Amino acid sequence: MASIPQDTAQAPPRVYPIDPLDVSRAELYRDDVWHAPFRTLRTSAPVHHVPRSGYGAYWSVSTYKGIVEVESLPEIYSSEAGGITLADFDENRDVRMPMFIARDRPVHTSQRRTVAPAFTPSEMARMAADIRRRTADILDSLPWNTPFDWVDTVSVELTTQMLAILFDFPWADRRKLTLWSDWAGDIELVRDETTRKQRLTHMFECGAYFQNLWNAKIGKDPTPDLISMMIHSDAMAHMEHHEFIGNLILLIVGGNDTTRNSMSALAYGLDRFPDARAMLEADRGHIPNAVSEILRWQTPLAHMRRTATRDTELMGQSIKAGDKLALWYLSANRDETVFGDDADSIRVDRPNARRHLAFGHGIHRCVGARLAEMQIAILLEEMANRRMRVNVIAEPERVAACFVHGYRSLPVEISRY
Structure with missing residues (x-):
């Protein structure tokens, strides 16, 4: 038998067993079975090293305390060094598109200040009606x-309309967002x-x-939209094109996914927990706290990534410079030591619901948090005005990913209570 030339012989790819504590696996979220591995992590390994995954090696930080510690030390745990998701940047295949959430100070601070005026209390009051x-x-x-599908008909349409207004985007093309x-x-x-x-390409x-x-806005008077605010700022007026795209993507995804998936969770979660729904229907005074509770229960962005800038220690584990850490907000918002043994349930009267980490923590806390809360609250209020109850008639189709934690579709019917 002829021998195989050395330069063409290939060993079969090595297959590794599935690591049950690798919580980056998309199927956990597609099938909504992520609860058990995170419960194990919180109890026995709050800072856990995963040596192999579809995204390479990383540390899982799964408890409330651990995440707050990391988010409070942005000089040690960088957003810029490796980006904000578990997916690594590939110099050979990717195009770098910087965005301010994935920048460290001082650039992060100056660019965040540019867009922050779009989300002040006075702007919220202006947009409320x-x-x-x-x-x-x-x-x-x-x-x-x-x-009908609640996701497309209600959640997507409401959030897409809001984005179009924030960007002064052509209304007929808003679904491009x-x-x-x-x-x-x-x-x-x-x-x-x-x-x-x-x-x-997209x-x-x-x-x-x-x-x-x-x-089209260059040289025009300032207007209360995000593009005009960028043009009229020192920090963002002269961004190169890829940074411009990066910051747009940040604002689009941040404005879309957080609110859209919370509005879907509102329908799905209250149907799953009828006692909570009954309490809310009986007393609309619970709405403000219910907004926080729904955000906590859903956690629309499951994780953010940080990269260690130097050797350090986190909750007894030795972290090396360059190590990747996944901060699982999804898990922290179910932390029994903070939210109690019923953290997997929706309680519209949960006394500490506002402590949730769905918007992050520290310098990178979501700049549009007030707007997201207001949109969800108004949706609940207008549903109450119509005595509208959403009845889920089939399980939702969920996003199969470990970053955006959301819904593709949710079949429902509405009835009066």
């Missing part, structure tokens, strides 16, 4: 006692070369579209 009007219009258009958000936020796509390229399309909007 329009948000209520649009919410009322959508709820009034829904069919009663007839199946949803498309770009879905492609940008799905980190599973970068693991396949074909979808990686498709994702990059990001460049997004950048080209927004570049035209930017160009």
